[in-house]
Amino acid sequence: MLKRQKNIIRLALGVGIVLMLMKFAAYLLTNSNAILTDAMESIVNVVASGFAFYSIHLAARPRDQNHPYGHGKVEFFSVFLEGGLIFIAGVLILGKAGYNIFFPQEVGNLLEGMGLIAFTGLVNFVLGTYMIKESRLLNSLTLQADGKHLQTDAYSTAGLLAGLLVMYFTKLAWIDVVLSIGLGVYILWSGYKLLRKSIGGLMDESDTKLVGQIAAILQRHRKDDWIDVHNLRVQRYGHELHIDCHITLPNYYDLNRVHDEVSAIDTIVNQHLHADTELFVHADPCLPACCHYCRMKNCPIRSEIQFKDIVWDKKLISKNEKHFLDG
Numbered sequence: 001m002l003k004r005q006k007n008i009i010r011l012a013l014g015v016g017i018v019l020m021l022m023k024f025a026a027y028l029l030t031n032s033n034a035i036l037t038d039a040m041e042s043i044v045n046v047v048a049s050g051f052a053f054y055s056i057h058l059a060a061r062p063r064d065q066n067h068p069y070g071h072g073k074v075e076f077f078s079v080f081l082e083g084g085l086i087f088i089a090g091v092l093i094l095g096k097a098g099y100n101i102f103f104p105q106e107v108g109n110l111l112e113g114m115g116l117i118a119f120t121g122l123v124n125f126v127l128g129t130y131m132i133k134e135s136r137l138l139n140s141l142t143l144q145a146d147g148k149h150l151q152t153d154a155y156s157t158a159g160l161l162a163g164l165l166v167m168y169f170t171k172l173a174w175i176d177v178v179l180s181i182g183l184g185v186y187i188l189w190s191g192y193k194l195l196r197k198s199i200g201g202l203m204d205e206s207d208t209k210l211v212g213q214i215a216a217i218l219q220r221h222r223k224d225d226w227i228d229v230h231n232l233r234v235q236r237y238g239h240e241l242h243i244d245c246h247i248t249l250p251n252y253y254d255l256n257r258v259h260d261e262v263s264a265i266d267t268i269v270n271q272h273l274h275a276d277t278e279l280f281v282h283a284d285p286c287l288p289a290c291c292h293y294c295r296m297k298n299c300p301i302r303s304e305i306q307f308k309d310i311v312w313d314k315k316l317i318s319k320n321e322k323h324f325l326d327g
Helices: 002-030 033-059 074-102 110-138 141-170 174-202 208-221 255-272 288-293 314-318
Strands: 228-237 240-249 276-285
Touching: 002 033, 002 110, 002 141, 033 074, 033 110, 033 141, 033 174, 074 141, 074 174, 110 141, 141 174, 208 228, 208 255, 208 314, 228 314, 240 255, 255 276
Parallel strands: 240 276
Antiparallel strands: 228 240
């Protein structure tokens, strides 16, 4: 898995360098401020791919005494760096566009420049789509961020080409500056979203989509003696997940039976979540107030019949409480 991720990043790095040189060649050919915008963003692609390669290598290192949860959090730093570089590129692009409002530049050789830019956009889109697909299979946040960045670059290139075509046929030079400003704002927004995602990961922000997937797995495979699941939390460390939760079991189960049920939950989650998962389960004894939704058949200590069935979903299992009458 690690070797595959490294090979993908090497490919992205090599392609990024070639495309960056092509974009700067297109700028020198046309003197277009909008094409320079695209070329500046390609510098970010190269730097980000280089750091992504290092972060994947570091994230794969085994746990040690100083890093008991492994080194996977470095992937969030990789995403933070990429988002920060994109954001800075957006600021510089807007600054250059503002300068050219007052000091315009003559643009030429547009058809040749657009040909080069179109090729780079197509390559970036294909490579970005491939990286996102592989990131899902390898559960790699770094590959996902890098792939989405390349796709964003391809979309901005498509918009750039459309604008340059209009400029070519209308001969309106100011379109070049307007395009540059529009792309700059788009790049700023893309950088902000990556920064937001990385900070959320570093702050262990709840991944509601992932919690929902876990809830669906537990609901689909639940057993009658798994009376209740609550206070479920998920932390991501690179391609690994750490999950902790509370599960309510019949209070007359001995320690061996409790261990077996906890192990069964661990096995089910790992089999169906498609990620390396470490599960920490705190077992709670049932209370009489649980009887109204308990599915246990022939329970020797039942105080009332079951009259309610609770469906585990992401909202319910995240609560830090047993699910009594208001559950």
